[in-house]
Amino acid sequence: MNSTSQSSAAEINRLHEEARQCCRASNEALHGALVAAWHAGQLLLSEKKRVNHTMGLGAWLHWLKANFKGTVRTAQRYARLAQSVPDVELFRGMSLRQAYARLGIATEPKTPGKRRLRHRLPSHLVLANKLVRTLKRPTESASDEQREAYQRDLRALYEKLRLWFDSPRNGPSTQNFGVDSRSYRP
Numbered sequence: 001m002n003s004t005s006q007s008s009a010a011e012i013n014r015l016h017e018e019a020r021q022c023c024r025a026s027n028e029a030l031h032g033a034l035v036a037a038w039h040a041g042q043l044l045l046s047e048k049k050r051v052n053h054t055m056g057l058g059a060w061l062h063w064l065k066a067n068f069k070g071t072v073r074t075a076q077r078y079a080r081l082a083q084s085v086p087d088v089e090l091f092r093g094m095s096l097r098q099a100y101a102r103l104g105i106a107t108e109p110k111t112p113g114k115r116r117l118r119h120r121l122p123s124h125l126v127l128a129n130k131l132v133r134t135l136k137r138p139t140e141s142a143s144d145e146q147r148e149a150y151q152r153d154l155r156a157l158y159e160k161l162r163l164w165f166d167s168p169r170n171g172p173s174t175q176n177f178g179v180d181s182r183s184y185r186p
Contacts, residue, residue, distance in 0.1 A: 030095050034088055037096055041082025044068075044075055073108070080105050127157040 051063045061072065068075050077100060084103045085091065091099045100107050130153060 027093055031092055033096055034091055034094065034099055037078050038082055038085065038088040041078035041080070044079045045082055048079070077105050077107070123156070123160075127153050127160070131157060 047063075048060050051060050055063070064072060064075055081088075081096075081099065081103065084105075085099075091102070094102070097107055099105075
């Protein structure tokens with residue numbers, strides 16, 4: 001083996017060892033974060049009992065906002081973690097997010113507000129949502145122009161849904177629901 005090959009092999013092995021050390025340090029940091037969150041959850045639970053006992057049930061959120069530097073949701077997740085897991089060693093090697101996911105504890109996206117829908121909802125779903133919102137509001141206050149707009153929108157929704165109900169391949173038969181789609185005219 002020549003000296004260039006030996007120096008390359010030495011550098012590869014050095015980098016391999018550095019990668020292994022960084023991986024160990026990363027795993028320890030992940031576990032440290034999990035342990036810290038679990039202990040914080042234990043303390044939050046005991047403090048909540050104390051605050052509720054001495055100050056009343058409504059005082060906890062005020063105490064939390066005044067004394068905890070994180071968000072209320074973070075405190076709730078820490079407390080749920082502490083309640084759910086008697087020994088945090090069960091989750092060694094997992095990140096907080098992974099432990100939360102395993103326990104069914106909801107988390108926010110990593111970049112809140114930056115993630116938008118990548119697709120638009122189909123127009124019939126938009127119209128169905130509009131229909132639901134409209135039907136929840138009283139119609140007496142609607143002007144004639146609004147009522148006509150609702151009828152136009154409902155006509156388009158009706159046409160989309162009618163295709164779904166009339167076609168046995170695409171959806172259930174209307175006979176199953178006791179609906180005669182040909183007789184309905186919004």
